[in-house]
Amino acid sequence: MKKTSQQYLTNFISKLTITPGKDSCWLYSAGRLKNSKGPTYGMYWDGEKSISAHRYSYEHLLGHGPVPDGLYVCHSCDNPACVRHLFAGTAKENSADMVRKGRSCRGQKRSLKRFTDEEKKEIHELRASGVSQYALAKRFKRAESTISLVLNPRAKKPRKPKPSPVAVAASSKRKTVWQRLDDQLHAEVAGLRRVA
Ligand SMILES: [Zn+2]
Secondary structure (H helix, E strand, O other): OOOOHHHHHHHHHHOEEEOOOOOOOEEEOOOEEEEOOEEEEEEEEOOOOEEEHHHHHHHHHOOOOOOOOOOEEEEOOOOOOEOOOEEEEOHHHHHHHHHHOOOOOHHHOOOOOOOOHHHHHHHHHHHHOOOOHHHHHHHHOOOHHHHHHHHOOOOOOOOOOOOOHHHHHHHOOOOOHHHHHHHHHHHHHHHHHHHO
């Protein structure tokens, strides 16, 4: 039987490490994504999709409901695993927030064409969990073809070895007189060998 949203919420809470204290962070301690600097934010299966733990918390545990379109769930503390100190902000606020906390490192930078390692992982995970490319494109606000490229990176073409000058000459249709004579000679020699 499918779990109810209340059961998913209870399950979510069971994955948190909560130290008592008015201002202490609530840490999501189950499956967290990693980047080059170590684990970052967690991912949670909400019964329909894989969603970042802090977003799930913002919507369900903290009870703010769906994050308005175009807004991100940002941390007001400096802990990506925290699912308590959250606010909905614009991308600008999110990055301004990160700059202030010295977290706007290269890996986090968003550009139009590039995805962060976390985003790529998220895309792969979401796709693996059944989310369509179309839905991913909507979610990440990129073209479906871009999502497709993240999922199936173009294999690098192996470099063709440079053909030797001899081979080039042999393959060339416009052979010089000397080359034609050379070919003739070779053919004759081959013929003599066959006879012998
Ligand atoms: Zn916190």
